[in-house]
Amino acid sequence: LCSLNPDHDRLTFSVIWTIDEQGQIYDEWYGRTIIRSCVKLSYDHAQGFIEQPEKEWSRAELPPITNSFGVPDVMKRVLLLNKIALNLRKQRFDNGALRLDQVKLQYTLDNETGLPNGYFVYQQKDSNRLIEEFMLLANMAVAHKIKNSFPDKAILRRHPSPQQKPLEAVEELCKNLGLNISTKSAGELQRTMWKYYGEDEFSLA
Template sequence: MRWHLKNVFFKRRAPTGFYDRPQDFEKFLYLAQLQEWEDDCINPRGKLLDNLGKAGDVNAEHLALLLVNGVDVREYESHTHVMKDLRDRLVKLGVEYVEVKSEEVVEKIVESEGKNKKKEKNKGKIIPVLNGEKTPVLNPKAEDKNGKKNTIEKKLIPILNIDPKEFDYRRDFRKEVVVTIDPLTARDLDDALHIKRIKGENGEEDCWEVGVHIADVAYFLPIDTEVNSWARSRGTTVYLVHKAIPMLPSDLCEHLCSLNPGVERLTFSIVWTMDDEANILSTWFGRSVIKSCSKLSYEHAQDIIENPKKQFAIVELPKIHDEIKIHQIKKTITNLNFIAKKLKRKRFGRGGLKFDLPKLRFDLEQINKDEKGNLSGTWIPRGLRLDQRKDSNFLVEELMLLANMEVAQRLYKYYDDRAMLRRHPTPKRKELKNMCSLLARFSTPGTVR
């Protein structure tokens, strides 16, 4: 909550001059901690923690909102000891690092992962991180096309070398047509999908195998690490209009645990056998390994759904890996959409509700620059539009809902009342009664139970 500082008595650490000229401090936002409020005192006592900036400033107001709502805004990369502990453990798992100087090189290195790790000359090479120390590997004499020394900041990228023993107890989906479907600008790809025809009990291919694959974060994150402690306290990534505050450091969420195309990734999978009506015949849970063949956006998937007969040119879709053909990608999306629609129809038949509340999307522009001339700081909205949810969005949503329901049922089956499950609170009786009255006006009966 927001308080005027004049309503709080600060025993210590009040700003100099605050009690003489409190009006001078009204234009600033402070982070304070209320410590006690005695019965016979009008105002509480507190401790001043930090000056967040001027009231009304976009960045200060944004930070204040996060802190008031208990969001952990600490950056992993700025806490060296936390990252050193994580990287030391990752090295023991076979992770190696490479220093690069541009996003373009990062993409080339990631694409070459698992292909003998060949790199362009003077761009970077795979190096181990020993005791958390980074070894410079870029050519110090590298120059740009104008002959000036390259001053681009280096970036440390982790590369995964999977221990062959992992494959002994993981189900292998590397030969399947596995795809990811995410927003166009997504960098952390945490779920992937596959579907194929399989033989049923009668020996004919009249069943579907549908798989949801989630990044196996636990493999990289032992419970006794400080990063694990941070992640547990955060519980989720917080998405804002202009940025995201990640639950995990970028080493994990953008690289080792991101289901990037063309590279082997460790996952935890749920695989169903279904009939043509999306009735579940069997379910398999377990650790797995995948190799996504394409990073699709919702727009790409929607284009395929809306134009099933369209002959896509190579440039119209993202890069496809491992000799998978465009028609295989099209078939996968079309079949996933077919099953998702069946699942959605069944869910609504069981009483599912749909709340299509309008959601705004902002077009933003960065206007501030730091001392190096790089864009940073304030984002200003230049336009807005209504977010349109289409079949490609519902496709992913439906399969994720099914996966979550299956996991909840499995947890309850084995842990009974000890299972920690999330559910929506019971509606308030009065509000539910008012809703039923409103529905009755539109000839939609409802009852309060």
């Protein structure tokens, strides 16, 4: 029922924004909708568009596209959404967002036995972040709508503030290792951590 298989009607509750390329929201609407997607792209397909915007993609390289849309239509929308997502992400971090990721390992399996025979570090790419940004935007919009509509009854999830003493211990440990980070605020911690991000597979994970 919840799958987004193409060319099938799906009953949904939607948030629809009027938004520009810079991520500036001018209007939003909440309501019941019927959606019908035209294609089911994987992260790799979307990433291909993002990394090779000048390439002329053929239908044979993609899943079936329905509803009279073509490859250029799909690619144009992915690139536009990615541009908006990059600006939304920048705004979040400029406003003090903190990102603490754990490295995720994925395993390769033997075709005959089905047992693991290797592993690799899963890397977050722009296509992953594209989906993440719009999921966050929708979640925050709905949270604000619920809070404003039902201020006395809204139940919202909120992370508690971290305990300062363990943070200070981590800051001291990092200092002894030659890493100067600040735990005064989430934004300050993120800003000082950026200095130590590299281009290796663990930094990109």
